[in-house]
Amino acid sequence: MLLVIDIGNTNISIGVYDADRLALSLRVATVINRMPDEYAALLLQLLDINGIKAESINKVALCSVxxxxxxTFEELSRRYFKAEPLIVGAGTKTGVKIRMDNPREVxxxxxVNAAAAYQLYKTACIVVDLGTATTFDTVSADGEYIGGAIAPGLNTxxxxxxxxxxxxxxxxxHRPEKAIGTSTVKAMQSGLIFGYVGLVEAVIGRIxxxxxxxxxxxxxxGHADLLAAETRIxxxxxxxLTLYGLRLIYYMNRA
Known part of the structure; x- marks a missing residue:
């Protein structure tokens, strides 16, 4: 089985692939000072609860910001899964050409998201990742990563x-009942949620x-469902998507 790990600033997304089937998908909070053994204890417990034996995992792929x-996760992979992890970075084969001024800063x-999107949809794509940051990543019809935009995330x-x-x-x-908030909390919810819908629609329109x-x-x-309920964009x-991309890139590099 293949363990895939997406280390973000707020959450860590974890998936386990049994061949091409995503057998497990879960998220844990990012705690930067947690030691490899602490993350291992948490991860092994979650695998056990979900009926996955740790010894069945012999491959690991990860990306991290x-x-x-x-x-931490590189050490965890070696010690607990006896696997040399594939860490996506500069020089990793991804299937997309990066057309940025400085490809190494992406x-x-x-x-990973761009590679997954192009593989799945086989067309020009805009991937909107609504996490700690709101990122807009653009892939051309020829499978080239041509850039995008970055804004603060909703929680940020x-x-x-x-x-x-x-x-x-x-x-x-939470979604407020209407745009005109009748309390401070409702006014803030309106400004943030409806404001971000406008931001997303405007940036996508310009791209x-x-x-x-x-x-x-x-x-x-994390906020995809919340905003998608308010727009048809x-x-x-x-x-x-990221977990699928990690699987794709792992086999592209370790075939």
Whole structure:
């Protein structure tokens, strides 16, 4: 079995593939100072609860935007799964050509998403990853990663708002009943959620206008469902896009 791990700033997405079937998909909180043995204890327990034997895992692929945890999971893979992990980075074969000014500065997760999207949909794509950051990644009809846009994520924006405005409370990101908020909490929910719908629609509209043909728009990430309920801009939602991309890239490099 193949263990795939996407290490993000807020959450770590974990999947287990049995051949081409995603047998398990789960998320745990990113804790940067957690040791390899601590993450191993958590991961082994989660595998056991879900009926997956640790000894059945003999392959590992990961991408990371948290460098200290890259080393943590590399050590974990070697010690507990006896596997040399494939770590997606500069020089890794991904199936997409990177047409950026500096290809090395593109986050590994963004490249993994682009590779997965092109493989799945076989057309020009815009991947909108709604996580700690809101990223827009554009793949041409020829399978080239041509760039995109980056904005703060919903939670990041909410935290910035409450930390810089002492009278504003922390809130849950739930959809308000209407745009005109009748309380501070409802007004903040309106501004954040409906405001981000507008942001996403505007950025996608501008990207589409710069492409020679219409692109398929894929939503992924923790807030995909929340925003997709408020707009028709997305053609599809794929929560496991990064996990699929990691599997794809693993076999592309270790075939």
């Amino acid at each position: 948290v460098p200290p945890l890259t080393d 986050g590994a997760d963004r490249i 924006a909410a935290e910035a708002l409450t930390s810089r405005a002492s009278m504003l409370p922390r809130i849950e990101l 589409q206008a710069e492409l020679p043909s219409q692109a398929t728009v894929i939503a992924t990430g 997305f053609n599809t939602i794929n929560h496991d």
